[in-house]
Amino acid sequence: MPGFWINMGPQHPMTHGLWNMKVKVDGETITDARPELGYLHRGVEKISEVREFQKVIVLTDRLCYVSSITWSHAYCLAVEKMMGVEVPERGQYLRVISLELQRIASHLMWLAAYGPDLGLLTVLLWSLRERELFLDLIQLMTGMRMNQNYPRIGGVRNDIPENFEGMCKRSIEHFLEKLRKDYEPMLHDSKVFHMRTQGVGMISAADAIDWGVTGPNLRACGVNVDVRRLDPYEVYEELEFEPQVWKGPDAGDSYSRFICRFNEMRESCKIVLEALAKMPKEGDFRTKPPRRAEGEGYARTEDSRGEALFYVCGDGDDRPYRVKIRSPIFCTLAAAPLMLRGNKLADVVAILGSIDVCVGEIDK
Amino acid sequence: MSAPLVPSLFASCYILTGAIIWIIDQILYAIGVVIPPINDPLHALGGWLASPAVLTVLSWLVMVLVMVIWAVLLNLLTMMWVERKVYSRLQDRYGIMISIWSLPLWPFNRRKDRPTHRGWGYLQNVADGMKLLQKENLVPATADSMMFNIAPAWIAGTTLMVFAALPWSSGLYVANLDLGILFILAAFSLAPLGILIAGWSANNKYTLVGGLRSAAMLMAYEIPLILVVIALVFTTGSLDPQVLVAQQERALVINGVTTPLPAWNLFGPQILGFIIFMVAIVAEMERIPFDLPEADAELVEGWTTELSGMRFGLVFGFKWLRMIAGAGLISILYLGGWSGPVFTTFYLQNVPIPILPEEVWFMLRIYLLGIFFVLLSWSIPRVRIDQILNIGWKRLIPFSLLAIIVAAAARMFGFMG
Numbered sequence: 001m002p003g004f005w006i007n008m009g010p011q012h013p014m015t016h017g018l019w020n021m022k023v024k025v026d027g028e029t030i031t032d033a034r035p036e037l038g039y040l041h042r043g044v045e046k047i048s049e050v051r052e053f054q055k056v057i058v059l060t061d062r063l064c065y066v067s068s069i070t071w072s073h074a075y076c077l078a079v080e081k082m083m084g085v086e087v088p089e090r091g092q093y094l095r096v097i098s099l100e101l102q103r104i105a106s107h108l109m110w111l112a113a114y115g116p117d118l119g120l121l122t123v124l125l126w127s128l129r130e131r132e133l134f135l136d137l138i139q140l141m142t143g144m145r146m147n148q149n150y151p152r153i154g155g156v157r158n159d160i161p162e163n164f165e166g167m168c169k170r171s172i173e174h175f176l177e178k179l180r181k182d183y184e185p186m187l188h189d190s191k192v193f194h195m196r197t198q199g200v201g202m203i204s205a206a207d208a209i210d211w212g213v214t215g216p217n218l219r220a221c222g223v224n225v226d227v228r229r230l231d232p233y234e235v236y237e238e239l240e241f242e243p244q245v246w247k248g249p250d251a252g253d254s255y256s257r258f259i260c261r262f263n264e265m266r267e268s269c270k271i272v273l274e275a276l277a278k279m280p281k282e283g284d285f286r287t288k289p290p291r292r293a294e295g296e297g298y299a300r301t302e303d304s305r306g307e308a309l310f311y312v313c314g315d316g317d318d319r320p321y322r323v324k325i326r327s328p329i330f331c332t333l334a335a336a337p338l339m340l341r342g343n344k345l346a347d348v349v350a351i352l353g354s355i356d357v358c359v360g361e362i363d364k
Numbered sequence: 365m366s367a368p369l370v371p372s373l374f375a376s377c378y379i380l381t382g383a384i385i386w387i388i389d390q391i392l393y394a395i396g397v398v399i400p401p402i403n404d405p406l407h408a409l410g411g412w413l414a415s416p417a418v419l420t421v422l423s424w425l426v427m428v429l430v431m432v433i434w435a436v437l438l439n440l441l442t443m444m445w446v447e448r449k450v451y452s453r454l455q456d457r458y459g460i461m462i463s464i465w466s467l468p469l470w471p472f473n474r475r476k477d478r479p480t481h482r483g484w485g486y487l488q489n490v491a492d493g494m495k496l497l498q499k500e501n502l503v504p505a506t507a508d509s510m511m512f513n514i515a516p517a518w519i520a521g522t523t524l525m526v527f528a529a530l531p532w533s534s535g536l537y538v539a540n541l542d543l544g545i546l547f548i549l550a551a552f553s554l555a556p557l558g559i560l561i562a563g564w565s566a567n568n569k570y571t572l573v574g575g576l577r578s579a580a581m582l583m584a585y586e587i588p589l590i591l592v593v594i595a596l597v598f599t600t601g602s603l604d605p606q607v608l609v610a611q612q613e614r615a616l617v618i619n620g621v622t623t624p625l626p627a628w629n630l631f632g633p634q635i636l637g638f639i640i641f642m643v644a645i646v647a648e649m650e651r652i653p654f655d656l657p658e659a660d661a662e663l664v665e666g667w668t669t670e671l672s673g674m675r676f677g678l679v680f681g682f683k684w685l686r687m688i689a690g691a692g693l694i695s696i697l698y699l700g701g702w703s704g705p706v707f708t709t710f711y712l713q714n715v716p717i718p719i720l721p722e723e724v725w726f727m728l729r730i731y732l733l734g735i736f737f738v739l740l741s742w743s744i745p746r747v748r749i750d751q752i753l754n755i756g757w758k759r760l761i762p763f764s765l766l767a768i769i770v771a772a773a774a775r776m777f778g779f780m781g
Contacts, residue, residue, distance in 0.1 A: 006569050006570075008662070013661055013664060014661055028573070028577075028749055028750070116661060119652050119653075119655070119659065119660075119661060119745045120746075122451070122454055122455050122742050122743060125455035125457060126456065186743060190744055192653060192744045192745050192746075192747055193744070193745050195747060195748070195751055196747065344748055344750060345573065345662055345663075346659060346661075346748045347748065
């Protein structure tokens with residue numbers, strides 16, 4: 001039997017977003033795979049050329065609706081480098097806090113999507129329940145649950161409310177307890193969960209680097225990369241945290257990716273509390289940036305899904321001449337056929353769920 | 365010892381049918397009085413209806429109808445409601461809450477002063493069924509329409525066939541067969557053929573893969589299911605549900621010592637068979653760890669993808685009927701069937717008066733097992749097709765053969781008589 005192609009998408013429960021994974025199966029074994037993208041192309045890079053620097057943040061918020069702040073922050077960082085603007089220290093701390101809260105919320109959304117992929121719908125409801133805690137914190141900070149429009153060129157939009165530290169502490173304490181009591185028995189201790197995720201979707205560290213896989217997916221291969229450590233931005237240099245790298249056997253499978261992301265949520269909780277403690281109590285959180293700029297700015301940050309890169313070019317006008325976005329998941333998806341080949345049809349969801357696809361940022 | 369609520373379903377249905385026929389006869393005779401020319405043929409018809417042969421056939425039909433209403437209309441809806449409520453609580457939410465006061469019709473929409481969507485939600489499944497009834501039955505243009513139409517009826521029919529032999533108590537059953545358990549297992553294993561037909565005839569890749577998965581899985585769990593029942597026969601010597609339950613309706617005696625435990629087949633050498641049966645019956649019910657034919661994550665809805673309207677409703681809803689049948693089978697084989705604990709009876713002038721009838725004890729077991737299966741399938745992920753084949757061929761079948769040897773040895777050396 002030569003096998004046949006199965007369309008997994010664009011309308012399919014496996015795809016979190018609008019894209020198509022064509023899978024060629026021989027019986028139940030995958031012999032070939034081809035991702036097809038472009039269903040959600042909105043032309044963010046092109047629209048940015050006709051909007052003022054400030055107004056582009058609205059667009060970058062919508063690059064990935066589950067981690068808006070991290071994308072807007074990457075854009076602001078690139079524009080600040082072009083303009084030569086220095087962000088006040090308090091503003092930098094506020095950015096770090098919002099980035100890490102957003103990272104936890106994004107990872108919880110990933111977990112909520114990964115559970116049903118494996119037939120575990122309970123995890124969806126639980127993760128969304130815990131995500132509410134962090135959406136509430138983000139709402140207190142920014143006034144919005146989604147598409148927060150929070151980072152500004154030269155700082156952040158507004159200060160945190162009173163007693164934000166106390167509320168953060170209470171929520172994080174509750175969250176860590178839930179992770180220990182609810183999620184670990186459900187996922188880490190489950191034999192069936194291990195059966196479904198261990199040893200599937202293997203990609204070697206060398207292959208992953210060749211194909212441009214970054215972020216938690218590359219750390220799961222055992223490579224210690226984290227832009228927050230390698231090329232520190234904001235105040236990450238002053239904070240103590242450990243990039244979550246998979247050290248066990250079977251590096252690069254779905255289980256290691258799961259563990260890396262899961263532990264990153266705990267690590268982010270620590271960063272939030274540390275940043276709140278070290279933050280200067282008084283001071284500016286924003287400087288006024290120039291209206292027009294000329295030159296080139298380039299920033300790379302550790303997004304929830306990998307290495308986000310923004311390149312902004314100005315020609316002396318009040319709007320960018322050119323914006324280029326590098327989406328981490330776009331490159332990871334290119335390596336997806338490598339992970340899929342030789343696995344079973346049911347593993348498609350176990351693999352593609354674990355790399356955390358977000359179509360908004362892929363199609364831009 | 366306890367007594368059944370319905371001493372004999374056939375006798376009850378015979379009385380019911382006789383009463384209905386008597387009323388019909390009176391109407392016929394009244395018509396004969398009003399229209400004298402047809403008086404004689406009407407009397408002949410009335411006499412024929414009331415003759416014992418016709419009455420017996422009609423009461424058989426009424427009995428089947430009563431059992432379908434009992435199983436499908438009452439227990440199926442209750443089991444669906446239990447499942448939806450229990451897994452909602454597991455997921456930290458209320459679940460279905462539609463009540464009769466949620467209807468936007470005259471007698472129900474008057475109570476505006478209180479929140480309407482705060483009911484028990486029992487009618488939600490009825491509402492879902494009504495919605496599915498109104499939907500169009502689409503047949504894909506390239507499908508083999510005859511087989512596509514037959515498949516849901518096949519699955520629903522074979523599932524109902526189980527209830528022809530499954531007794532609910534020592535009185536509430538349609539037919540009591542000497543090989544009742546064998547008949548139930550045979551009727552159970554007919555549905556995968558319907559799944560294969562439905563998946564293949566729809567001419568869709570998802571349904572085809574789902575149907576073929578069902579065919580591949582069939583051997584992996586049907587064989588251990590039959591083998592552990594063979595192991596059970598070594599202990600019981602019978603496949604008649606009535607005999608099986610009667611054997612378990614006493615106190616357990618180990619080496620001549622009477623224990624306070626009931627003599628369920630679960631306690632003793634059959635424990636291994638019980639565990640294997642529990643694992644295999646989950647695959648038989650197509651519940652989550654083993655619901656590969658309709659794995660909704662990778663195969664959209666598996667073999668039910670192309671089914672629409674009440675065709676989908678039938679095959680989807682009858683999953684719970686299979687769950688009831690499976691739970692009933694487990695309780696008859698291993699958990700003492702409808703026997704209540706000894707203290708449920710007290711004697712009034714040497715006549716045993718049961719505190720609860722047998723049907724209640726049986727349904728208690730069914731629903732407790734149902735809750736167990738619900739909690740199980742909503743807290744573990746779905747296994748892969750090669751993994752279920754591994755579990756079936758490399759674990760369940762060897763262990764069920766071991767269960768046969770253990771049961772035979774226990775029989776030979778006289779452990780637990």
